[in-house]
Amino acid sequence: MTRFTEALVLAAMLLLAACSAPTENTGLVVDNDLCIGCGECEKVCPYNAIEVVDGDAVINPSLCRLCYRCVEICPKGAVY
Amino acid sequence: MKTVIVLLWGSLACCMALGVEEYARVSVAGDSVNYGGGSYLDASAGVRLFEGPWRFALDQTYRKASEDNAALPRFSRNRSETTLSVLYSAAGLTVRPDFRFTTDLDSSGVVLPRSEGIGERTSSVRPGLNLGWESPGNVKLSAFGRYWDRSVSDQDDQDLAWAETRAGGGAVWYTPIGVDLGISGMSHNTSIDGTGFDETYSRVNFAASLAPRTLPTRTQVMADLAWSVQNGDDHNGVPLPERATARVRAVQTLARNLTFNFTVCQTIDFDEDVTRLAAYQAGARLRYAFNGWGEHPSSVSLYGQGTESFISTRFGELETRVGVYRGLSVLVNGRIWEGPSSITGTGGTRRRETYGGGLEYRMKNGLSAWFLIRRQASELEYTEVWNSFQGGLAFYPAAHI
Numbered sequence: 001m002t003r004f005t006e007a008l009v010l011a012a013m014l015l016l017a018a019c020s021a022p023t024e025n026t027g028l029v030v031d032n033d034l035c036i037g038c039g040e041c042e043k044v045c046p047y048n049a050i051e052v053v054d055g056d057a058v059i060n061p062s063l064c065r066l067c068y069r070c071v072e073i074c075p076k077g078a079v080y
Numbered sequence: 081m082k083t084v085i086v087l088l089w090g091s092l093a094c095c096m097a098l099g100v101e102e103y104a105r106v107s108v109a110g111d112s113v114n115y116g117g118g119s120y121l122d123a124s125a126g127v128r129l130f131e132g133p134w135r136f137a138l139d140q141t142y143r144k145a146s147e148d149n150a151a152l153p154r155f156s157r158n159r160s161e162t163t164l165s166v167l168y169s170a171a172g173l174t175v176r177p178d179f180r181f182t183t184d185l186d187s188s189g190v191v192l193p194r195s196e197g198i199g200e201r202t203s204s205v206r207p208g209l210n211l212g213w214e215s216p217g218n219v220k221l222s223a224f225g226r227y228w229d230r231s232v233s234d235q236d237d238q239d240l241a242w243a244e245t246r247a248g249g250g251a252v253w254y255t256p257i258g259v260d261l262g263i264s265g266m267s268h269n270t271s272i273d274g275t276g277f278d279e280t281y282s283r284v285n286f287a288a289s290l291a292p293r294t295l296p297t298r299t300q301v302m303a304d305l306a307w308s309v310q311n312g313d314d315h316n317g318v319p320l321p322e323r324a325t326a327r328v329r330a331v332q333t334l335a336r337n338l339t340f341n342f343t344v345c346q347t348i349d350f351d352e353d354v355t356r357l358a359a360y361q362a363g364a365r366l367r368y369a370f371n372g373w374g375e376h377p378s379s380v381s382l383y384g385q386g387t388e389s390f391i392s393t394r395f396g397e398l399e400t401r402v403g404v405y406r407g408l409s410v411l412v413n414g415r416i417w418e419g420p421s422s423i424t425g426t427g428g429t430r431r432r433e434t435y436g437g438g439l440e441y442r443m444k445n446g447l448s449a450w451f452l453i454r455r456q457a458s459e460l461e462y463t464e465v466w467n468s469f470q471g472g473l474a475f476y477p478a479a480h481i
Contacts (some may be wrong), residue, residue, distance in 0.1 A: 026389045
């Protein structure tokens with residue numbers, strides 16, 4: 001492993017350690033790099049608040065009530 | 081919809097010079113290797129016709145879930161979805177209208193906003209249009225529009241007139257110095273006349289992306305920074321914050337066929353009087369690719385991720401495919417996930433573990449068959465452990481005339 005890679009890993013670990021979970025509702029995020037557009041989130045959402053559009057899941061914040069079913073079902077960990 | 085399919089195939093018969101691709105895939109999964117647990121059937125099929133700058137596509141997916149005896153109580157909609165799209169692409173211009181028709185096979189319930197009760201959703205239609213243009217000056221323009229007409233009725237069987245519109249566009253300039261600059265915007269309106277719900281949220285993003293070109297050999301780094309100005313309210317009527325997102329991606333080739341990449345992403349929310357850390361994600365993947373002993377490439381991939389927002393998740397995944405003889409490959413995979421739980425009686429969080437193995441056989445004509453037997457465990461009030469079966473057939477032949 002090169003020094004550069006070691007530095008990157010160290011930076012990532014420091015960032016991870018520096019951040020803690022926010023205590024207020026922050027809304028959900030879909031990571032488009034991880035989302036494979038499988039639509040499992042659509043099938044479990046009871047509020048019609050998430051839908052795959054052009055290959056990526058999109059959350060409608062005016063309908064999402066943060067039940068986290070999409071977070072739970074996503075096979076790639078793309079919703080958090 | 082059947083008429084559309086017949087017309088499409090009729091067109092195919094009349095125009096035998098068209099290029100054709102088709103695919104079909106069916107998979108079944110069960111909670112248990114024994115009959116009687118929750119079971120899931122997924123099927124999809126499609127056909128592509130292409131001629132010069134034109135491309136026509138028809139896709140059909142179908143999902144049927146039976147969860148009466150599922151090991152875990154879950155919620156999944158049974159539905160059928162048909163998508164017809166046309167793509168015209170020439171001289172940097174792309175025009176793609178599409179039309180999607182979704183049918184809920186069991187009239188699934190949908191929770192209406194603002195405590196208006198439960199509606200019955202039966203179907204939706206969604207026409208859409210995408211436009212794109214790549215100019216010679218390394219500028220890419222795009223625009224899109226969508227309209228949803230959802231058939232949702234209340235408990236008195238009255239149609240609620242649920243409609244949504246979404247429109248937006250953007251521009252990206254790929255500058256000569258390795259920095260990409262972008263601006264994009266979108267607006268989404270949700271209107272449910274039957275309950276008086278009418279909400280719009282919109283977003284304008286300013287983004288910059290940098291990919292340095294003077295890095296050590298076999299190293300790639302990309303950094304993105306985006307600022308999102310949002311308008312509209314969330315489900316509680318709280319205004320959406322402005323949001324900054326910073327992301328760094330790096331890929332390092334450690335040795336021949338061995339790559340390591342990781343991503344770090346942090347978002348920061350700016351409310352009117354409060355600035356706070358929002359979602360954070362860090363993930364790393366190690367992938368080894370090799371020829372194996374069969375006809376198809378082999379690989380081992382190990383991925384780990386942690387996220388922090390109002391909730392925390394941890395996710396680890398091992399995916400292995402090793403070609404052993406001709407078209408036969410051995411599959412081994414495992415996943416560990418920890419995060420929020422929607423299952424009654426499990427408290428706020430739970431951990432899920434899935435690991436198992438199986439075989440896949442790919443024939444030269446594009447047909448492949450596969451199965452996995454997996455062991456799953458979920459940490460509930462007590463740890464629930466069960467075996468599951470998953471298998472399927474897929475057909476992806478090469479394009480032909």
